[in-house]
Amino acid sequence: MDFFRFRGTDAYLTSPELESAVNCALALERPLLVRGEPGTGKTQLAEALANALGLSLIHWPVKSTTKAQDGLYVYDTVQRLYDSRFNDGDPHKVSDIRRYIKLGPLGEAFAARERRVVLIDEVDKADLEFPNDLLHELDRMRFRIAETGDEIVARERPFVVITSNAEKELPDAFLRRCVFHYIEFPDRELMARIVRVHHPDLAHELLDQALAAFYRLRDVEGLRKRPSTSELIDWIAVLRRAGVESVELDESLPFLGALLKREQDLLAFAEAMHRGRRPRA
Amino acid sequence: MFVDFLYELRERGLKVGPQEALALSQALTRGLHETTLDGFYRVARALCVHREEDLDAFDRAFAHYFRGVPDDALQIAEEVLDWLADPRSMRELTPEERELLETLDLEDVRRQLRERLAEQTGRHDR
Numbered sequence: 227m228d229f230f231r232f233r234g235t236d237a238y239l240t241s242p243e244l245e246s247a248v249n250c251a252l253a254l255e256r257p258l259l260v261r262g263e264p265g266t267g268k269t270q271l272a273e274a275l276a277n278a279l280g281l282s283l284i285h286w287p288v289k290s291t292t293k294a295q296d297g298l299y300v301y302d303t304v305q306r307l308y309d310s311r312f313n314d315g316d317p318h319k320v321s322d323i324r325r326y327i328k329l330g331p332l333g334e335a336f337a338a339r340e341r342r343v344v345l346i347d348e349v350d351k352a353d354l355e356f357p358n359d360l361l362h363e364l365d366r367m368r369f370r371i372a373e374t375g376d377e378i379v380a381r382e383r384p385f386v387v388i389t390s391n392a393e394k395e396l397p398d399a400f401l402r403r404c405v406f407h408y409i410e411f412p413d414r415e416l417m418a419r420i421v422r423v424h425h426p427d428l429a430h431e432l433l434d435q436a437l438a439a440f441y442r443l444r445d446v447e448g449l450r451k452r453p454s455t456s457e458l459i460d461w462i463a464v465l466r467r468a469g470v471e472s473v474e475l476d477e478s479l480p481f482l483g484a485l486l487k488r489e490q491d492l493l494a495f496a497e498a499m500h501r502g503r504r505p506r507a
Numbered sequence: 508m509f510v511d512f513l514y515e516l517r518e519r520g521l522k523v524g525p526q527e528a529l530a531l532s533q534a535l536t537r538g539l540h541e542t543t544l545d546g547f548y549r550v551a552r553a554l555c556v557h558r559e560e561d562l563d564a565f566d567r568a569f570a571h572y573f574r575g576v577p578d579d580a581l582q583i584a585e586e587v588l589d590w591l592a593d594p595r596s597m598r599e600l601t602p603e604e605r606e607l608l609e610t611l612d613l614e615d616v617r618r619q620l621r622e623r624l625a626e627q628t629g630r631h632d633r
Contacts, residue, residue, distance in 0.1 A: 246539065246549035253537050254530060261559055392559055401557035402526055408559045 240274075247407040248275060254405065257346075257364065257386040262409030265454025268389035269347055271409070275387060276343040283343045284384075286331035292352045294359035297332035298369045298378075323373050332363060336380035344384045350394035357388075357400035412455065414441060424459045425466070432471060436462055439475040443485060448494040453485040461485050509586045512572050516555055519564040523555050525599045529607070530554045532587045536616050544573065588616060 251258035260268045269285075276283035286297060303326070310320045319325065335342040349357055363369065367380040388404065390396060412420060414437055421433060436458070444452045453461075461484040465473065470480055477499050486492050509531070516523050531554055540546035548569055556565045591608065600608065 242545075243549050243552065246546065247553040250534055250539055250550055250553050253539055254533055256530075396558075398522060398557075402522065404557075405553050406556050406558075407553065408556075408562060 244271075244407055244409075247405050251405040252385065255383060257361075257388050257404045258407065259401070259404035260387060260389045260407050260409060261392050263392050263411055263452070263454060265456050266409040266411060267455070268409060269345065272343065272345040272347075272387040272389070275385075276345075279343065279385070281341055281343050281385070282338075283345055284331045284335055285345045285347060287347045288349050288351045288356070290351050290353075292356065294356060294363055297330040297346075297360065298363060299327055299329050299333045299371055301371075301373050302326045302328060324376075327371055327374060327376075329378075332384070333369070333378060335384035336367065336369070336378050339381060341382035342384045344386050346386065346388045348391065349388050350390040350396065354395070354397060358397050360388075361400055361403055417455070417458070420455060421459060421462060425462055428462065428466070429471070432462075432465065432473070435473045436465065439473050439479060440485070442475050443479075443495070446495055446498045448497075449486070449491045450488055451486075451491060457485050457487075510590055512551075512568070513555070515568045515572050516565065519568050521555060521561050521564060521568075522557060525601065525604060527555050528590075529600070529604055532591060535587055536619070 248258060250256070260271055262268055272285075273283060301323075306320060306323075306326045329337060331344055331346075335344045346360065349360070364386060367383060368378060370377050392408070417437060417440075418433060421437075422428065425433075440453065440458050440461075461481060464481045464484050468480070473479060477496070482492065482495070486495060510528065513523050513528055531551060534540065534550045534554060535547075540550045551569070552562075552565055556562055
């Protein structure tokens with residue numbers, strides 16, 4: 227039995243656990259659920275995966291108002307009404323309902339000739355029933371457009387990657403159907419490698435000090451939004467541009483706003499500094 | 508042994524049952540564990556853990572359960588197949604799962620498994 231074994235790409239560093247999860251999802255034809263803190267690279271994982279498989283990625287960013295039906299198709303009644311009232315000619319245009327049917331990300335994936343990777347991003351943003359409804363559509367692999375009577379049948383089963391932020395609740399039935407992967411926040415060693423990808427000429431000392439400050443900052447009690455990978459990378463960019471050569475974690479930490487974006491976190495930090503002269507490790 | 512492991516997970520609060528057993532057996536018969544205990548750990552983790560809060564409990568269950576077990580994935584796979592062949596285990600499956608099971612020719616699966624393992628020339632290291 228032949229199936230693709232995912233081994234990651236150069237630009238995206240993987241682990242054996244991740245590779246196992248991806249290969250299970252591929253072989254068992256189940257969605258891959260990727261959970262992790264914000265900024266741990268969940269979206270990039272899906273992109274790397276599509277890359278490695280040589281398939282196009284369809285990105286579906288979920289919002290609080292998103293419904294499973296939106297993934298299939300949307301009937302743009304407003305546009306049709308507008309056209310019928312304001313367009314001078316062409317009654318044919320308006321009467322052709324198909325012009326006003328727009329396929330959603332899943333619909334597109336089903337209608338495509340080749341296999342697609344569908345990334346359903348941040349599924350925890352929609353309401354609690356959304357993931358279950360989604361599974362239902364994925365299992366059926368076909369749907370009917372009520373307005374035209376057209377039936378869309380998936381030629382190739384899309385590979386589905388679903389991301390969700392950690393600590394958000396998801397329904398059990400959905401969770402048990404997915405293959406699970408949790409992206410741990412990178413440890414110092416991995417983080418150093420990630421930073422080096424973005425800052426290849428970074429001085430060794432500055433890197434060490436920045437990492438030390440960063441990880442201890444993450445440990446400060448009471449932070450609402452702990453600084454993540456992208457914030458670290460941006461902060462280092464700022465330090466370098468400003469010509470800073472060394473950093474230490476105390477009140478004078480430069481450009482703190484690049485790491486802590488929330489007012490209450492800045493206060494929590496100041497408090498921690500004031501209290502113990504050092505944050506808790 | 509394999510089913511007992513699932514019960515061990517249940518005792519530690521993980522929501523696992525016949526669904527996970529079926530998924531695991533499918534994964535094993537396709538060689539996704541690459542015939543190592545490490546591989547089995549990763550596959551079992553991906554299929555039996557559903558939320559990050561359960562990761563630690565899974566690790567403890569695994570360490571406790573497989574402590575002292577030789578790194579012989581063939582043994583594990585054989586036991587999965589034995590369990591599937593045992594009529595008593597039918598009772599634990601849903602009608603849909605029983606249907607799926609009927610599409611598998613277990614003797615054929617056993618033969619394929621032996622062939623695949625015979626092809627392996629060495630043990631894989633992590």
